[in-house]
Amino acid sequence: MRDAEEAVQPGITGRQKRPTMSDIAARVGVSQALVSLVFRNQPGASVRTRERVFEAAEELGYRPDTAAQLLRRTRSRQLGVLFTMRHPHDVDIVEALYPAAEKQDYHVVLSAMVATRDERRAVEELLGLRCEAILIIGTESTPDRLAVVAGEAPVVAINPRKRASGMDVVRTADAKGVRQAVDHLTELGHRAIVHIDGGSMPGAAERRRGYRTAMRRHGLAEHIRIIPGDYTEESGARAARDLLACDTFPTAVIAGNDRSAHGLLTTFLRAGVRVPDDISIVGYDDSRLAGLSFIGLTSVRQDAAEVAELAVQAAVERLDNGRTTDRDIVLDPALVVRESTGQLRSDA
Amino acid sequence: MRDAEEAVQPGITGRQKRPTMSDIAARVGVSQALVSLVFRNQPGASVRTRERVFEAAEELGYRPDTAAQLLRRTRSRQLGVLFTMRHPHDVDIVEALYPAAEKQDYHVVLSAMVATRDERRAVEELLGLRCEAILIIGTESTPDRLAVVAGEAPVVAINPRKRASGMDVVRTADAKGVRQAVDHLTELGHRAIVHIDGGSMPGAAERRRGYRTAMRRHGLAEHIRIIPGDYTEESGARAARDLLACDTFPTAVIAGNDRSAHGLLTTFLRAGVRVPDDISIVGYDDSRLAGLSFIGLTSVRQDAAEVAELAVQAAVERLDNGRTTDRDIVLDPALVVRESTGQLRSDA
C-alpha cells in the first residue's frame, strides 16, 4: 500500500489516476449519483452530505470530467467561437464574449482560423465538441459556405463580409458611422474629404455607401473621392503616398478602419505632414491603437461589449427560445473625437 | 416514414439527431466496432467495407463525437494552450503551434486569459478537457502558482516572466539579442545608446543585463542609461518625451520590445525628430508591426515557428518519451536590420 501512497506524489513518479465521482462517493459512503447531484447544485441532498462531498472532493483533488459531462448531458451549453487574431477589434470582441456567455450560463469554446487551418476545419472541431451554436467574427466566407454550417447549428455572424440568409447577423450601422465622421469634418470646415475604403472586407461596402451619401447630403458631391484599400496598414500607407504624389491634396481623410488610418497617419508624419494641422484623419473601430497617446485617432466606435452581448443573445434566442427566423441586428456607432481631427486652417 | 425524411432537411423543421457510428453500421450491415476501426484507419477491415463505411458516413453526414472519443480513449493527445491576445508576438506563436502540434499528431486546445477569466480558470478548463500538457505563453504567473499546475500535467512555459522549476521553459537568449543590437549600433558609430526596459515583464531582466554587459564590453560603461518601461506603447512614448525634455539626447535607443519601440518612434516623429537621421531605434520581437513599411523597425527576431516547434517537442518528450527532468530551451535570436537604424551622423 505504500507504493500507492507514493504514486500520489505528483510529478515525480508519474501521475495518479484522476479521481472520479465514484471515488468521492466511496470515501463519503454515498452513491455516485448523489455526488453528481451535489455538484450540479440540485436539491435532494442534505447539507451534511453536501459538505462531506465537497470536503472529499477537495481532499482527492477532484476535477469534473468535461468529456463525460458533454457526452452524457442533453445540452452542452457551449458556444463555439471562430476567430482570427488579425484585427485588434476582433480580439476585443472575443474577450467580451466570455462575460456575455457566462451571463446566460453558456461556455465559450475558441477555435482559431489560421493559415494552416481553414474555416471548415475550425467549424468541424467546434461541432465535434458539441457546440450548440457557432459565432463567427469577421468572416470572409461566402454566404453559401456559411449556410452549410447553419444547417447543423445556429450561426451568428459578427461583422460578416457579406450578409447571408439562414443565420443571424450582428453588425454596426456602418453607413451611419461614416456619416457621423463626415458631419464632424464638415462642421470643422472641411470640404475636400476623401475616403480610403476596405474593398470587399466586412462593412466596407456600406461604409463606402455612407461616405457617398453623406458627402452628397452636404453638397460635396464633386469632392467625392474614394481610394481603394483593404483595411491593412499598408493600404493606408499606400494611399498616403498616392495623395502626397497628387496635386490635389485633401484636407481630411476618412479611413476604412483604424489599421489603415494608422498607416496613413504615420506615413504623413514621416513626410512632414502635420496631423491635424495639415490634414485631419478619421479611423473606424476605435481599436486600442486609436486611443494611444501618440496616435490619438478620431474614430468610429463599435462597442465590443455590446456586440458580444447581442451575439450571445441571438444564439440563446434560437437555442432556448426556439426562434427560427433570421435576425439582422444593427448597432448604432458613436464617433470618438480625438486629436487627429481639427478645424480647417484658413490657408488650406 | 415521410416525416423522418423531411426532418432531415436541415435548419427548417429543427435539427435531426446527429448520426452515430451505429447508424453507419446499421446502414452498411456491419458491427459498430468495425466502423470505429475503419475511422481509426486500423488494419482489419476489407477495402470493400472501408469504402462502404465512408460512403454511408458521407450520406448520413456523420461527424465523430469528440466528447465520446475523449472519454473512451486512453490518451487525449491534446495540448492545452494558455494565451492572452495582447502581444502580437504571442499571437504568432499561437498560430505556429497548430502545425507544430499536428506534426506530432497532437491537437491544440485554446484557452484565453482575459480580464474576466484568470489563469486558474483557464487551466481548469484545459485539464477538464483532458489536455495532457499545458503550454503557457508569456505568463505573468508566479512560479509557485505554475507549480500547482505542473503537478497535474507537464507544463511548458514559453517566454515566462520568471523561471520556475518543475516545468520546461522555451525562451530566447535575450541577453544575446540585445548584445547583437548594441554591436550593430556601435558598428554604425553610436556610443550614446540608451535602453528602455520592460520592468518585470518576460525577458526584461535578461535584456537589461545584456545591455549593460554589451555596453561595458564596448567600453561604453559611462553611457549606460536605462529608462524604466513595461513593454507598452505608452511606456515607449513616455520615454521619448523624457528624452526630448532632457539636455543629453542619445543617438540610439534599444527598446525592450517592438510595442514600446513603436511608441518611441512615433512620438519622435511627431516631435520632428527624424529616424534614423537624428536617432536610431531598435525594437525586440520582430513583430508584424516592425515589418510595416512606414515603421521599418530594426528588431531582434525570435522565430515563432521555432519556438512553437520546440515547445511542442518538449511536451511530447515528457508525454511520449517519459522525460521527467526539466529542460531549459534557449533559442538564438537574430537581428533583422531595417530602416530605423543608421550611421551616426558626424554632427551628432
Next chain:
DNA sequence: GTGAAAGCGCTAACAA
C-alpha cells in the same frame, strides 16, 4: 475480417 461485450465518467429518470 468481423462481431460481441465491456466500460470510459458522468447525467437523468425513477424507485425506495
Next chain:
DNA sequence: TTGTTAGCGCTTTCAC
C-alpha cells in the same frame, strides 16, 4: 434524502 439503473458514443479487448 438516498440509491438504482440505464445509457451517452465511442474505443478496446477478446473471441470467432
